[in-house]
Each structure stands twice: as C-alpha cells, then as structure tokens.
Amino acid sequence: MSAPRSLLRALAAVALAFAASVVVLSASGAHPLPALTALVAGAAGDRFALTDTVLKTCPLLLTGLAVALAFRCGFWNIGAEGQLLVGALAATTVGGAAHAAPFPLPVLAALAGAAAAGALWAAIAALLRIARGVNEIVATIMLNFIAARVLGWAVHGPLMEAAARYPQSDPVPATALLPVIAGRVHAGVLLAVALAVVVWFLLFRTVIGFGWRAVGDNPRAARVAGLSPARALLTAVLASGALAGLAGGVEVLGVTGRLFEQFSGGQGYTAIAVALLGRLHPGGVAVAALFFGALAAGSGAMQRVAGVSAVFVAIIQAGTLLALIAIEARPHAQDESAAAKSLSDGVATP
C-alpha cells in the first residue's frame, strides 16, 4: 500500500476519534469547545506548553519504537511498560553508583544500564517463546507486573530515600543527569530522535533488519531462505527491550530525577497505540508519539481549565486505535499467510 494512502487512513482515524470524543464530552454535560481549546492551548499554546509536549513525546517515541520494532519481527511485545520500569531502576542505581566519575561517564553508564536492563527483561519473554513456545503476550504482561513489584520493593527498601519519608529514591546525583539543551528540554530528546533514525536505518537498510522483517512477515519462508527465526527474534527483542529501557532511563535522568512507585503511568501501554498509529514505521512512530505527547501535555490543562478529567485523552487514544483497525479491517480476506502479515500490511515502506 502506498505511503500517502496509509497516512490518509491514520488521519481519518484521528478525525473519527476526535469526532467520537466530542460526542462523549457533550453527553457528559461538558462544553466541547472550551475543553478542546484548553487541550490545544495546553499542548501548544506557549513555550511552557510546547516544552511539556516535547517532554511527554520523548518516552513515547522511545517505547513506540520499541514496540514497533518487535511487532515488525512478529513479536507482540506488550512489555514495554515493564522494560521501561527496569530501565528506570537500572539508571537510578547505576547513576548513583557512578556519579563520581568525570562527565559524561556517569550519565552514559546510567543510560547503558537502562538499555541493558530493558533488553534483558525483554529477553526473558523472547527465550520463553523460543525455547518453550510460551505466548509472549501473556509472558510480557506477567513481566510488567513483576517489574512493577520489583520497583515497588526497591523504593520501599534498598533504594528508599535516606530520609525514609516517602517510598521514593534519593535524587539522582547531578553529574548523572542528562544535560539540558534549552529550558526544561533535556538531551534525551535528541537521543530519542537519533534512535528513530537508527531504527529506520536498521530496519530498512541492513541485513539484520531485513531478517527481522522477513521473520515477521513469514517465519517459514524466512527459514527456507536460510534465516534463523530464533536468532532474528532474539536480536529484535533485545533491541526492542533496550529502547524501552532507555525510555525509563531518559525519564529518570531527564525529567523526574528520582524513582518512585507510580513512575510510568502506563506509557508502555500507550506505546502500543503509538506504534500502531505510526504504522510500525519509525517516521510514523515519531509523528504518532508527538500526537499522543501533545494530548498528554494538553490533558492536564484541560482538566484545570475546563474541568474535564485528564483521562479524557484515553478516549481519543482508544477511538483512534479502534477507528484505525476498523478502517483497515478486511473481513474474510483469504490471501494472507501469517499473523504478522496483518500488521505489516498497510505499513508504509521507507
């Protein structure tokens, strides 16, 4: 399918979602126009709002790339949430341990730790699938819960702040924090954008990326062609987990500065919507992340100004997903051969 048509469908889905959410708003007794105005103002009204949008976009871009990359290889990584959490945990730990080293070693070490932790966490699900045929959807959801408990244990236990007042870590030492580019915008944003380019290059310009996509499209054909589906799967999932882990690391080192229990707020799940709306293409994922990031930034303002619950944006997200998959639904198509095809279908080529 051509790229313009694919883009058109995504835009149509967003438009439908907005239309449906306006209906819900009206039905709930709110006035849609002031609410949506507040939403837009909160996302792009001034410098502060734009900064918010950029900051909210960053982790969604990284987790969205993570999910898209794994989906491309036919691996349903529902575990970006858990990988993000262990990444944040590792970044906090490593950043604290390495803070005395000269710049930029502490922050690099913390980011590397985050990526490694996310990759290893995701690898559990990949190995379970490869070695034991365990469904990765269930496995990654389980791993999300385990990660949340590990984080909860850490901030109540070994990582708890010295004052021991709240279940949160001490602030990460300043030497391990991401440098600031402008205002509140940190260097992690540049890293995320750079990684989007890297993922695009890997997917569409390298042999390894070709292997990932081939295995995702049709594992049997890939094997016949001499590719090892298991190896492709494992490398793709490691890369995917590393990206999601980095999202957690960047969030700790660039925004929150410390770890606490409700650290993520479900960004790893929103990432699934980001990846799908972005047609599993790094460029599309970047646009979708910006869209959802803007929604997240605007929702707070909408709640303050118009009194509409900030979770309203979840309706827009859900509506976008439902509209998108409905537009692309082709009931009773008989010409497809692998489950992954349904995903890669309709995805723009580079």
Place this chain on the structure above:
Amino acid sequence: MTAADLLSLATTTIALATPLLLAALGELIAERAGILNIGIEGLMLTGAFAGMVGSYATGSPSMGMVTACVAALGLGAVFALWVVTLDVDQVVAGVAVNLLAVGLTGVLYRALFGTTGNALTVAAYAPLAIAPDVALLAPLRQPAPVYPAFALVPLVWLLLFRTRIGLRLRAAGEAPQIAESVGVNVVAVRYAAVLVGALLAGAAGGYLSLAYSNTFVEGMSAGRGFIALAVVVFGRWTPLGVLAGSLLFGAASAAQFQLQAAGVAVPYHVLLMLPYVLTLLVLALASRAARGPAALAQRRSVGAATD
C-alpha cells in the same frame, strides 16, 4: 500465626479470589472460543463504575450488579464487533477497550459526581449469615455474589466439556476453519463467548464496588483483569485450574495485607510478585500440549500460522 489470623486470612482470600474467579471464568470461555480478550481489565473497570452508579440511583446493590453486567455487555459487544465481525487483531482491540474504559469511567465519574473529594458511598452487599455464628465458619459468611461465583466453576466445566455448545465453542477455538466446514457457526459461537465473558467481567467489577467495597475510585480494577488473564493461563484453560489460580492469587494478596498489618514492610512486594513468577514458571514447564486453544488470538481470515 494464630488460628484467628488463619481464619481472617481465609476470609480475605475468598473475598479477593471472587472477582478474579468471575473474570477469569469469563475469560476462559472467550479464550476457549479462540478470542483473547485483553480488554477484560477495562470491562471490569466499567462494571465497577456502572455498578456503583446503579446502586446510587436505585439504592439496591442487586440493581447495581445488573447495571454493571449490562454496561460491561455493551462494551463487550463493541469488542466482539471488532474482533469477530471486523476480524481485527484481538490484542489491539483489547488494548483499545482498556483505554476506552479508563477514559469513559473517568470522564463520566467526574461529570456525574464532580470532585468534591468526599468518598461517595452506595448501598452494598453485606456478608450473609448463612453459616452459624461460630469463628470457625466465619470465612463462609460472605457477600451474596461470592456464592454464585464459586458455583459457576462446575457449571462452566459442564458447559465446556459436557454439552454440544461447549464442544462447538472449543472447536471454534481449536480449529475454526474445520469447525466452520462441519457446520459450526463460528461467528455466533465467538459472539456468545465474548459476551458471556464480558458479562462475568462486569459482575467481577460490580463485586469490587458493591461487595468488596461500597464505592468507586478511578482505576479501581487496578490490574485485576490482567491477573485474571494470568489465572486462565495458570489454570491451563480449565475451570478447576482457574479456581485454583484465583485462590492462589487471592491468598497471596490476602497474606500481603496480613504482613502489612503485622508491620513487615519489605517482603510484601516480593509476595505479590510470586503469583506472576509462578505463572511464568507454569507456562515454561507445561508441556506444549497444555498451552491453550490452538487458534487463540488468531484472526479467522489469517488462519493457523505455525512457526
């Protein structure tokens, strides 16, 4: 641990296992028909909210429970339309249903009840005095919805394994194309399975706001729907296994409360982690034959993709 502690542990275990049992039995029925409903978390949240609204409006927890089931059925019908008729990806549709439920319940709660900060309480189920008032039988005195929940275990078993409908349902989950070719209406079977599953998830949610508590808070399902998914896997797609899994997860959460009350702070996160770790282990160690319906989460148009 004293005998009184154990009895209170048993009481809490049953109370915490009930919503998991209801939701997981519903998910079991859907999954046996080949539909993986990740949206069960959202259906439960919808049930919890609608149950509270129903009880608030009528003053009757039973009417609240009916409202909970009807609301979850409505959202379940949306899910069914997408995954059965439109034949879209079940995971994506499930994720969307969860998001939709979070958004709808949040917006409607704020619209209906504002943000006064006062906890809104509604008429709820009280424990039934069906057992003699002796300490030993205290765990048997539970709110009314608990009893039908446990009674459903043999009923679902009978339905799945001893009726023609159950045979067709399992055929739709194992080999939909073949089932279709021998005259099973896979679309109808899957619709029915998803809707029954949604109804039970709604009841599980209603239990949360009308029996386990007497109020609704945003995000009240708190991951219990996802736990129900784990319970189904842990129980290897059988009603008895689902019962065992629900009780295990319920007991782990109950033990956590007791440890917390006893002032033991750290291990409770570890304890909460155990059921999930156990589920992964069960999955890893189970023979490949005990891995659930062959066509689970596959679109009809795509067919069985084997790796």
